[in-house]
Amino acid sequence: MKRSLFSGCCLLMVIQMQPLQAAPAGGQEAVTVACGDCQPGSRQTGTPASGLRFSCPAGEVVKFGQAVDAYLLSNGISMRHIAKTIDTEHGTLSYVMRTDRQTHDTLALARHPALRVKDERLLLPGAHGTMRPIHTVSKQEILLALMQTGRLTAFDAPACSLDTLKDHVAIRQNIVAWAENLNWVWPNGGQARWNTRYWRRGTPRHDVPLHVAVNDAFINQRLYSIGCYTGAKLVMIQGVLDYYQRIKRDPEQVKRIEARLWSNQDPLTDIEPGRMWDFEADFDNKEQNRPGKLLTIQYGVPARHFVPGDWAYFLNTDAKSYQKTGYEGSNAIYLGRNRFDDFYNDHNHAYTYHEKLDEVYQWRHGVFSRSRDAAKIKPLSRQAMARLEQPPKQGGLVNDFRVYPYFFGAPLPELPRQK
Incomplete structure (x- = not known):
């Protein structure tokens, strides 16, 4: 009608x-x-x-x-x-x-019977020119x-x-696919480790194409000991560069994106907007208006709303354990199907939303490894878990922003000029 x-x-x-x-x-x-x-x-x-x-x-x-x-x-x-x-x-x-x-809520979309959501099977490059199958989130x-x-x-x-x-x-x-099966080494407050064939202390070698150096971090994972902040950035960069290099085969776009990443001579820095970290006590206000080289940010997102490929941040609100290097919070990539990344395969390659909340919360009880410190875990009530889903100002752990790639078919924000 x-x-x-x-x-x-x-x-x-x-x-x-x-x-x-x-x-x-x-x-x-x-x-x-x-x-x-x-x-x-x-x-x-x-x-x-x-x-x-x-x-x-x-x-x-x-x-x-x-x-x-x-x-x-x-x-x-x-x-x-x-x-x-x-x-x-x-x-x-x-x-x-x-x-x-x-x-x-987007966490339960894959389980809704009327939507009939199914995973997709993709092939990712492996060592020695091989291809490996992986089941990952669907475009649907x-x-x-x-x-x-x-x-x-x-x-x-x-x-x-x-x-x-x-x-x-x-x-x-593609971001999700590359985050599905990670086995990096957790540095546990120590120095990061990189494959020196492609990297020099966290910066790609200039004699190696950037997408090749980044790709190696996913092919030879055990040669890399990195924190979750670096891990999240690598996943985002890999997802974007690999899409345009291998899947869409758009060398001009790869060239533009790599030039943007190299704009400050350090491809892994500043890929996210500066204001992503304005909640931290030592935040530099000069960073407030700096755009990300690769990613944009959206605020005011409901607690249970995640789009696969989002980068979210779970803040450790416990003052004591926050001081332990690497445990200030958790940089998490949403994989769809109510799953978040597990960079170090400490939890069978993924955490559910409540498992991720519980992981960060339990740090205050000295649970820094779900496998090694399992005896220290103190179960949370349903009411306590519901509270943790809220933003930190409301007693929870989930910041209300999501970070994700730009639309590369449109002009990108101009980056600050380097002195």
């Missing part, structure tokens, strides 16, 4: 789908509504402030929406679970999961998480293109 409502505002076309909870078979009901009937977005055009949003030339938005629909369907996403909104006047298009607006789950309520991912022009969306989803998947 189609109807029109006018309230002196732009005209929108909303495709109303069946709620996810019911998810019955059947068609869609197209309803035309006015701006005043919609949740305002950041541009005040009436598009939803959650999920995926595209801002394109007004005359192209309907055709572009058809292309996005086809991409979602090709990744096993039924349009019955999605609310699609088109604003033909302002050229905006949005996709939001048809879930309870108060429920922003990444897209569903991007469309979940509680968080907006905006592809505004010139990033409003299907290729930019596809690249972003594939990069997130």
Whole structure:
């Protein structure tokens, strides 16, 4: 059924789908509504402030929406679970999961029977030119998480293109794939160790291509003894460079990204925005407006909202154990399927959300290895665990930001000039 409502505002076309909870078979009901009937977005055009949003030339938005629909369907996403909104006047298009607006949880998406989420099997390069299979998060789950309520991912022009969306989803998947099976050595407060064939004290050798040096950290993992901060940065860099070098085969983009990483002569530094660390007592305010070389940041994200490929931070709020080098907090990559990385294979390659919270919390009890110090673990009640899910200011451990790659199909922020 189609109807029109006018309230002196732009005209929108909303495709109303069946709620996810019911998810019955059947068609869609197209309803035309006015701006005043919609949740305002950041541009005040009436598009939803959650999920995926595209801002394109007004005359192209309907055709572009058809292309996005086809991409979602090709990744096993039924349009019955999605609310699609088109604003033909302002050229905006949005996709939001048809879930309870108060429920922003992405951790259980893979277990929802109606969504029929499945892992994907990929091949990653191994030692001596071999390829190894790995089961990892699907593009389907990444897209569903991007469309979940509680968080907006905006592809505004010139990033409003299907290729930019596809690249972003594939990069997130590649980040996760490389984080699935890690076995680095934990330095435990000691000096880091690197494969000197490719690295000199944490800086890639200039006589080796950057993507080759980074790739070696994943091929010869036992030659690297690094902290979780360095581990998170390596995973992010590998996910991006390997995508453009091996998967998309775009040498010009690789060249641009590597030049950006080398811009301060130290590729592993400053890949994230400076303000990511503004919660620390010794934060340098000069870093507040420094953009990341590779990553951007989003604040105000609900506690249980993670998109596979996100870099999150779990803060150790215990003053005493915080002073122990390496235990200030946990830099965690979300792998999808309610799993977070395990850089050192101390917990069978992954932690669930509650296991990650418990890991950081238990440091105050001297549990610095889940296998070695298991006897020191003090179980948490359900109420205590719920509290830990909140931001630190509310008694929890999870900072409310998420860090993730730029949209590389669009211009990137200018980096500070080096003196």
